[in-house]
Amino acid sequence: MRRINAVLSGLGNIGSRFVGVLDRKRDVLQQKYGVDVRLVAAADVSGGAINPDGLDLAQIASLKGQGIAGIGQAGLGILEILQSVNADIFFEATPVNLQTGEPGLSAIRAALKRGMHVVTPNKGPLALAYGELRALARENGVQLRHSGAVFGGLPTVNIGQRDLAGSTILKIEAQANLANSYILWNMGKGMAYKDAVRAAQEQGCCAPDETLDVEGWDAIIKLVILANSVLEIDARIDDVKREGITHLTPEAVAAVKAEGKVLKYVASAVRRDDGSYELSVGPRALEPNHLLVPLGELQMGVAYTSDLYGIIMATIREEEPTPSASSLMRDMLSIYAP
Numbered sequence: 422m423r424r425i426n427a428v429l430s431g432l433g434n435i436g437s438r439f440v441g442v443l444d445r446k447r448d449v450l451q452q453k454y455g456v457d458v459r460l461v462a463a464a465d466v467s468g469g470a471i472n473p474d475g476l477d478l479a480q481i482a483s484l485k486g487q488g489i490a491g492i493g494q495a496g497l498g499i500l501e502i503l504q505s506v507n508a509d510i511f512f513e514a515t516p517v518n519l520q521t522g523e524p525g526l527s528a529i530r531a532a533l534k535r536g537m538h539v540v541t542p543n544k545g546p547l548a549l550a551y552g553e554l555r556a557l558a559r560e561n562g563v564q565l566r567h568s569g570a571v572f573g574g575l576p577t578v579n580i581g582q583r584d585l586a587g588s589t590i591l592k593i594e595a596q597a598n599l600a601n602s603y604i605l606w607n608m609g610k611g612m613a614y615k616d617a618v619r620a621a622q623e624q625g626c627c628a629p630d631e632t633l634d635v636e637g638w639d640a641i642i643k644l645v646i647l648a649n650s651v652l653e654i655d656a657r658i659d660d661v662k663r664e665g666i667t668h669l670t671p672e673a674v675a676a677v678k679a680e681g682k683v684l685k686y687v688a689s690a691v692r693r694d695d696g697s698y699e700l701s702v703g704p705r706a707l708e709p710n711h712l713l714v715p716l717g718e719l720q721m722g723v724a725y726t727s728d729l730y731g732i733i734m735a736t737i738r739e740e741e742p743t744p745s746a747s748s749l750m751r752d753m754l755s756i757y758a759p
């Protein structure tokens with residue numbers, strides 16, 4: 422049995438569910454994969470808790486919203502924990518910050534420098550500093566895994582990195598943003614833009630401030646991470662042609678329908694003859710037989726076209742965050758039981 426000492430930052434939707442998954446799957450992890458995972462430290466905004474023998478997973482999983490300081494030390498921050506604890510792997514699950522990447526970025530840097538593998542669903546540090554973090558991981562002989570950052574539970578990155586081995590990716594097309602998908606679907610039924618945004622917010626697939634979704638930034642960030650990790654190009658946010666959906670009217674949507682086409686919000690990377698990729702996000706009028714058309718309004722999906730494997734498509738309907746939270750375990754197992 423291989424013992425794995427883990428540290429976790431962030432005990433929100435993802436972090437607390439992930440700890441619950443580790444608890445529920447303890448026997449599977451031990452018997453099938455030969456790993457005994459101990460959570461030796463965890464932190465949230467309130468503070469941190471350390472136990473070299475392993476914290477009680479069921480207790481930590483139930484702390485969401487209560488603050489870990491209640492069972493640990495108030496004000497004990499993740500950077501202090503990462504400097505003082507001996508651990509093999511760091512799970513980073515704090516909120517996304519697209520301006521600074523913090524608090525995730527500094528914590529990920531610190532963990533990599535201390536020789537820990539890092540698993541994160543947090544898009545901020547990846548979108549802002551992918552190249553630096555990948556180089557830091559290589560220098561320290563550890564892995565940086567982030568399958569949950571691109572379409573949550575859908576193994577988008579894994580398919581591109583692992584299952585298309587040896588091929589050249591010619592095209593990636595994805596329904597990458599649930600809010601925009603749901604808004605366009607409702608507008609297709611005649612709803613006005615503002616009402617459709619409200620409906621998406623009520624449904625829970627759109628943040629109270631919809632700007633990042635409807636202006637295309639969320640889709641851009643996912644595409645940039647995908648381009649960096651799967652296409653292995655040094656893509657940046659500015660490299661992506663961006664079109665939001667704020668200008669769309671029900672009449673424009675109806676006109677697309679009248680032409681027999683379907684309006685979808687699409688993120689795409691298309692390989693040019695010179696080997697570079699054209700990256701774009703925006704609403705697209707698709708032919709009815711397009712691969713993304715059958716996807717439901719609350720589904721995410723990706724289609725890879727490569728020179729060896731034809732077209733491979735994967736989709737997910739994620740109604741609550743357990744699949745995204747489980748991606749942290751998937752990434753851990755791809756490191757320890759590849």
Ligand SMILES: NC(=O)c1ccc[n+]([C@@H]2O[C@H](COP(=O)([O-])OP(=O)(O)OC[C@H]3O[C@@H](n4cnc5c(N)ncnc54)[C@H](OP(=O)(O)O)[C@@H]3O)[C@@H](O)[C@H]2O)c1
Pocket residue numbers: 430431432433434435436464465466467486488499514515516517524542543544545569570572573741742745
């Ligand atoms: N939810 C999803 O379905 C989903 C899917 C894919 C990716 N993600 C990504 O996963 C990450 C976590 O998402 P989430 O939904 O779990 O967010 P969340 O519910 O807001 O939880 C974030 C957690 O991080 C804690 N935190 C904030 N600042 C911190 C700091 N400086 N040090 C330590 N902990 C800190 C928060 O503590 P308090 O609660 O005390 O503020 C909370 O426990 C985000 O980057 C998100 O984009 C989420």
